[in-house]
Amino acid sequence: TQLLEQSPQFLSIQEGENLTVYCNSSSVFSSLQWYRQEPGEGPVLLVTVVTGGEVKKLKRLTFQFGDARKDSSLHITAAQPGDTGLYLCAGALGNTPLVFGKGTRLSVIA
Amino acid sequence: DAMVIQNPRYQVTQFGKPVTLSCSQTLNHNVMYWYQQKSSQAPKLLFHYYDKDFNNEADTPDNFQSRRPNTSFCFLDIRSPGLGDAAMYLCATSTRRSFGGEQFFGPGTRLTVL
Numbered sequence: 001t002q003l004l005e006q007s008p009q010f011l012s013i014q015e016g017e018n019l020t021v022y023c024n025s026s027s028v029f030s031s032l033q034w035y036r037q038e039p040g041e042g043p044v045l046l047v048t049v050v051t052g053g054e055v056k057k058l059k060r061l062t063f064q065f066g067d068a069r070k071d072s073s074l075h076i077t078a079a080q081p082g083d084t085g086l087y088l089c090a091g092a093l094g095n096t097p098l099v100f101g102k103g104t105r106l107s108v109i110a
Numbered sequence: 111d112a113m114v115i116q117n118p119r120y121q122v123t124q125f126g127k128p129v130t131l132s133c134s135q136t137l138n139h140n141v142m143y144w145y146q147q148k149s150s151q152a153p154k155l156l157f158h159y160y161d162k163d164f165n166n167e168a169d170t171p172d173n174f175q176s177r178r179p180n181t182s183f184c185f186l187d188i189r190s191p192g193l194g195d196a197a198m199y200l201c202a203t204s205t206r207r208s209f210g211g212e213q214f215f216g217p218g219t220r221l222t223v224l
Contacts, residue, residue, distance in 0.1 A: 031211055042114075042200050042215030043153070088152060092211050097143065100152040 003027060004091055004101035012107040016078050021104040023089035024071045030092045032072050034063055037086040037103075079108045113137070114216035116201050122222045123191055131186040131219045133201030142184045143213065144176060145200040153200055159184065188221075196223045 005024045013019055023032070031050045035043035047056050049065035049072060056063045060083075062075040076083055086105050090098040114135045123129040133142065140161050145153035156170045159178045173195070175187040188195055198220050202213040 033212060035215075040218070040220070042116075042202070042218045043213075044215070045212055048212055086150070090213075097155055097158055098211070098213060102152045103150075105150060 003099045004089055006087075006089060006101035006104050008104060009102065010105050010107075012109065013079055015080060015108055015110050018075065018077050019079060019106070020073055020075045021087055021106070022071070022073050023091075023101055025091065026070065027091070027093060028069050030069075030094065032065055032069075032092070033090045033098070034072070034074055035088040035090065037088060039085075043086075043088055076106075079106075081108045081110050084108050114201055114203055114214055116199075116216035116219050118219060119217060120220050120222070122224065123188075124224050125193065126190045129188050129191055129221065131188075131199050131201075131221070133184045133186075133216055134182050135201075135203045135214075135216075136182070137203055137205075137214060138181065139203035139205050139214070140181070141204045142178060143200075143202040143204075144184070144186050145202065146195075147198045147200055147218070156186070191221070191223045193223050196221055 007022050031048055033048045034046045036046055037043040047063045052067045052069045054065045060077045064073045084107050086103045088103045089101045117132050143158040144156045146156055147153045155167050156174055157166045157176050173189050177185045198218045200218045201216040204213045
């Protein structure tokens with residue numbers, strides 16, 4: 001059973017389009033992180049959200065943590081080819097290592 | 111810059127021939143992790159060290175071992191690699207205060223088993 005479900009699994013869009021990817025769970029997380037992983041590299045942390053309902057913006061990326069701290073979304077405005085990669089959400093459950101979702105593989109075509 | 115370093119970036123071994131992957135960090139973080147990541151999948155936690163305290167995930171094969179001789183270094187030993195062990199191996203660190211929180215990853219070692 002996957003604790004964190006990410007959707008969609010794959011997404012291919014044209015440059016300039018907007019997109020949203022989702023991370024859902026039935027568990028309540030103390031915090032949630034979003035990572036981006038480019039081919040052949042390790043994941044790089046984009047953001048951490050801690051408070052229910054919290055919204056954080058990172059340039060064209062907007063992250064939201066659900067009110068109940070069970071889900072999160074990542075919205076990208078005007079996607080660019082440089083946004084291509086694997087987007088992973090990861091949740092913290094008490095004093096245990098992070099739980100990772102399976103990721104959304106995004107391809108932005110010029 | 112403080113970072114997590116993995117060597118080598120690419121490793122080729124033969125079926126059944128032991129291999130060691132290394133990880134070092136300049137972040138002075140207390141926690142170090144080893145993950146296995148296969149193509150288009152999420153990282154799968156193999157084990158982690160909380161200082162010198164070793165924690166093995168229940169489904170990590172016995173074929174995989176780890177050593178952490180000091181705070182900065184951590185090694186992954188694969189005693190008898192099989193074809194199914196071909197993957198990207200990621201090392202990560204986190205601080206004691208945020209154990210289970212933010213992790214800092216190295217670039218990974220891609221292991222090929224012939």
